[in-house]
Amino acid sequence: MALVWLIIWFALLILSLKGAEYLLKKIDEL
Amino acid sequence: MLGFDHLQLQQIWWIVISLVGALFILMSFVQGGQTLLATTARTELEKTLIVNSLGRKWELTYTLLVLFGGAFFAAFPRFYATSFSGAYWVWMLILMTFVLQAISYEFRKKPGNLLGSRTYEWFLFINGSLGLFAIGAAVGTLFTGGNFHISETNLITWGNPARGLEALLVPFNLAVGFLVVFLARVLGSLYLVNNLSEEGGLVDRLRNAAFNNLLAVLPFLLFILYRWITMTGYGYTENGEIILEKGKYFQNLLAMPVPGLGFLLAGLVLIVLGVIVTRFTRSTKGIWAGGPGAVLTGVALFLILGLNKTAFYPSRFDLQSSLTIENASSSLYTLSAMTLVALAVPFILAYVSYVWRLMNSEKISARDIENKKSHDFY
Numbered sequence: 066m067a068l069v070w071l072i073i074w075f076a077l078l079i080l081s082l083k084g085a086e087y088l089l090k091k092i093d094e095l
Numbered sequence: 096m097l098g099f100d101h102l103q104l105q106q107i108w109w110i111v112i113s114l115v116g117a118l119f120i121l122m123s124f125v126q127g128g129q130t131l132l133a134t135t136a137r138t139e140l141e142k143t144l145i146v147n148s149l150g151r152k153w154e155l156t157y158t159l160l161v162l163f164g165g166a167f168f169a170a171f172p173r174f175y176a177t178s179f180s181g182a183y184w185v186w187m188l189i190l191m192t193f194v195l196q197a198i199s200y201e202f203r204k205k206p207g208n209l210l211g212s213r214t215y216e217w218f219l220f221i222n223g224s225l226g227l228f229a230i231g232a233a234v235g236t237l238f239t240g241g242n243f244h245i246s247e248t249n250l251i252t253w254g255n256p257a258r259g260l261e262a263l264l265v266p267f268n269l270a271v272g273f274l275v276v277f278l279a280r281v282l283g284s285l286y287l288v289n290n291l292s293e294e295g296g297l298v299d300r301l302r303n304a305a306f307n308n309l310l311a312v313l314p315f316l317l318f319i320l321y322r323w324i325t326m327t328g329y330g331y332t333e334n335g336e337i338i339l340e341k342g343k344y345f346q347n348l349l350a351m352p353v354p355g356l357g358f359l360l361a362g363l364v365l366i367v368l369g370v371i372v373t374r375f376t377r378s379t380k381g382i383w384a385g386g387p388g389a390v391l392t393g394v395a396l397f398l399i400l401g402l403n404k405t406a407f408y409p410s411r412f413d414l415q416s417s418l419t420i421e422n423a424s425s426s427l428y429t430l431s432a433m434t435l436v437a438l439a440v441p442f443i444l445a446y447v448s449y450v451w452r453l454m455n456s457e458k459i460s461a462r463d464i465e466n467k468k469s470h471d472f473y
Contacts, residue, residue: 090134093304
């Protein structure tokens with residue numbers, strides 16, 4: 066179970082970092 | 096040993112730590128630049144230009160972070176023991192992102208490495224965004240408090256199973272985290288505009304990014320200022336009892352008109368000036384206003400945190416466990432000895448500035464990269 070949580074946690078982390086990268090790109094290009 | 100009493104030495108060392116912390120904020124332009132790498136560089140050449148510009152400086156930023164931790168360890172060991180063992184997961188997260196940074200500069204262009212250069216650029220982005228955000232949030236907890244209890248024998252109990260990560264649920268901590276990330280991006284843009292010899296394309300995008308990221312700083316800055324006025328801070332009485340004081344941090348700003356409010360305002364004005372000069376003129380000198388501005392702002396932030404009878408690491412879990420410069424510091428003997436040793440610091444600074452001048456004697460151009468002339472090619 067702990068492993069599942071770890072994978073979910075990492076997936077969320079990577080998704081939010083990707084989202085952050087997208088938003089920062091938008092800010093820089095405004 | 097030096098004629099200073101204990102309290103004076105504690106104050107001197109808090110000022111030293113404030114200065115080192117503020118210099119780290121300035122040097123976070125490396126992390127800011129690492130996120131600009133992902134968002135402003137469009138070609139492989141532009142990416143390599145940015146990485147090579149930052150690659151000459153990243154160790155200085157890292158060293159300042161270590162120096163900041165080291166000074167805390169030596170001058171205020173109870174804080175070090177409390178925060179690094181109690182808020183374990185936050186510090187591990189920060190350190191892991193810095194490990195990613197170190198290997199990325201080392202291996203990005205090494206032939207035949209396991210991961211491609213894109214992976215290392217992604218690692219640099221993680222360090223510049225997540226790593227810096229976590230540092231900002233950790234600094235935020237110095238205002239909002241951690242969940243710890245310290246026993247009489249200095250055993251630390253953390254009152255939350257998230258071991259520090261719970262700090263990410265406090266809006267003030269998040270605001271400091273975002274502020275640090277966007278300020279680093281402002282400084283990163285100013286630095287790169289100054290350090291790259293190219294005009295047009297990339298540099299124009301960086302000039303634009305400096306201004307846009309400054310606008311992104313504003314809401315978080317206003318929120319932090321608003322919270323400093325309204326939030327309850329942690330002070331202490333003559334006999335060391337921790338007390339709650341409404342608007343404590345704003346009062347501290349006013350109580351230190353020059354190094355508090357004065358440095359903060361002067362710092363912010365200089366940052367804005369540096370950005371405006373960079374965005375609306377062809378000048379490349381914006382970092383010479385923005386950089387010192389970041390240092391002044393940082394010094395003000397740390398001074399109001401620890402001086403004027405303020406607990407610099409309050410506990411939300413057990414109020415009387417809160418740490419102050421008086422109850423968390425080293426002994427009179429240790430602080431005196433450290434102060435003597437610190438007299439060598441100007442020589443180290445002179446060496447750093449000498450090396451810096453050597454590294455900056457030529458701006459980095461696309462031709463250097465294409466010819467691989469630079470002997471320290473990243």
